[in-house]
Amino acid sequence: MSALIYKQRFFHPNHPKTAVSNYVHIGYIATRPGAVKHPNKRHGLFGKLKPGPLQAFDSWQEVARIARQISREGKNMYRSVISFQTSTALELGLMDFSDWQQYIEQHIATVAAQNQIKIENLCWAAAFHNERDHPHLHIVFWDKSQTITKNFTHPEIPNRIRKQLIKDTFAYKIKQFCALRDEAKSGFTELTDRLVDEFEDYLKRLNPKAFRTFQHRFEHEDEDFLIRFPKHHLIETSSAKHLANRLFELRHFLPPTGRLAYQLLPQETKIHLDELVQELLNDNRYLAQLVEDYVQAKLELARLYTSDPDRMEKQRGNYQAEAEKRIANRILSTLRTMIKMEMESASAIRQADRQHALAEQLLLELLNMMENLAMRIRLDVDDKLNVMGGELSKQAKKEWLLRHKDRGMER
Template sequence: MSALIYKQRFFHPNHPKTAVSNYTHIGYIATRPGAVRHENNSHGLFGKLRPGPLQAFESWQEVARIARQISREGKNMFRSVISFQTETALELGLTNFTDWQQYMEQHIATIAAQNQIKIENVCWAAAFHNEKNHPHLHVVFWDRSQTIMKNFTHPEIPNRIRKQLIKDTFTYKIKQFCALRDEAKSDISQVTDRIVDEFEAYLKRLNPKAFRAFQHRFEHEDEDSLLRFPKHHLIQPSSVKQLANRLFELRLHLPPTGRLAYQLLPIETKSYLDELVQELLRDNPYLAQLVEDYVQAKLELATLYTSDPERLGKQRDNYQKEAEKRIANRILSTLRTIIKLEKESTVAIRQADREQALAEQLLLELLTVMESLSIRTRMDVDDKISAMGGELSKQAKKEWLLRHIDQGMER
């Protein structure tokens, strides 16, 4: 097995999508399933934005806002991953959230030094993902004093970081390895890169199958794809089968002709579709949480324009219905695909297999779409607060409420 995986990259600050991408990246690592969260909080982001004690940030958005701003200023925000196999993490005493926090705090200096960032100028935030077989840390970091934009990082830099992390993390085990080989009867004075390479080769021989699986996980995927894919572990096979059956039943309730749109459905069919949406929210807690996050973000935006409890209550209901309407429209899109395949497909695939595949694809799409919508709405809230300075005129509030009071209900 490999001792340790380290990957590092950045998106060029000049790219028009970099600032938004960095914002959403932080939202993903802080809130995705698998991320260990702070007690009584909705995220697990920790780190340091200034010298001093380790911070458990009140919200992931405070870090995301800074990351977006430094990108706009032409500063580089680096994204990195540190990962061990589960057995290795346990041997190192990394058994809980606090252990991983301390590990990151101890080793951020190595990452900073190899990237030529002074330790007093490095800003960083991390999230621990306790995923099966490969617990790992997602780390973002930048140089608060950076004045010259970087457009390239030599591949040797993350390689040097990886080797130094191995030296610092596995010193005792490396010395044991050398003693077993009789290479050093006494204590070795320096753990060299050559010894690190030999140590990893030794671990690889111990369990070549585990080594290949661990390496493959990170060599063929970057840290962004680890966040987006796979989401299959968030979906139960029983839920996929049940959804496939429900899609088939809903297919039978659809009108034989006419445009397939939510607002044009017969009342009975619309009720059946609404029930299916509620079932999906009950069966998939992550999807339900994403809807709630979206509704809360929209509600925070509404509170900038009105403090009337009755209006806010109505707005909350509207936002919930809007989110559910989006899910319903995604379901209808899948049904259009089913109908099209029924008419055009010449491939000999069992109807049940086809419907299960489409049901699984639908669930994955819903998670991806609502995940993106939730974070981007949160970013919109930040923009509005910044642009408004916290206050609008009464007339502006009235105009906004008139435009948004029923928004999204017939789309």
């Protein structure tokens, strides 16, 4: 068992990319694979934007838009992470989404107080990522009453938060530890920082290898890296091996020279490539989910200009085909690499480990590509909504009126 990890940082609001970065950060923590999602929702974001009961937001975008706006206003949006080892989380009773929601609701006041934010001015949102070895909670928070932009947070602030969280979370365990050392007899009544340090040293000695691995995951890697965590765990070894074989098969339908682009392929080759794309979507549910996110984002953009259901249904098919074509072209890029390697070494490309590496790299790049494309479109939708005042275009309004005028709804 090891103690908890707490990390905290922010990007300066004056930086030109901060507002967009904060928007994207919220989208990633709320939707990406590993995030535990609300029933019947496509995200897992929850929190409080005002005092009151815990809120499961209708969409992550409503929080992301606010974060983007407060960044433009010069307010700091903090990003933080709380994590335990799986065994520790289980001992603490943090077994499901509801448990983690209750945990952060009980302890968010500590985060606010140490950052000198009054609880009535605190806005926060969180997402639980149930990763196998280190379940963790991503939290974003800000002070809605802030008037002066902060340039720096002293490292002692997140350290104090971490120690207070340990005191509050492990109070019973620390007292047990003290009893083992006969300190209970000395009239021990206070959980001091010294006791926290000694308690953590004790935990390290119990399982030094596990503790080092856990510490390294969160303390020796940049927080942004954590947000863009590697997706290797989303790819089954058998899937990468199957894809490697299929790529090698498809290679035989391609010319050894010349440009490789989907629209230039012979029809027979297109059929084989399309079949491979469908296999990938059926085999990797995360890729299929990201393609659906892309389609939904494109549909949201289209709804700003038309509300005709027939047209929207047609557009859905078009956007799905567009996403699949992007995947197909990315496959062709990998095949181009294979062909180049064949020309350089007749035997290298036939090595199983090389084929597997290329296949795994392709899968990872496809996941990142679709994730980034969907997020860029979401940003485009919000920008256009802002310009249009959050309303439909004149054409969309006209179409809506024409469809409903026979129902006595025309005004």
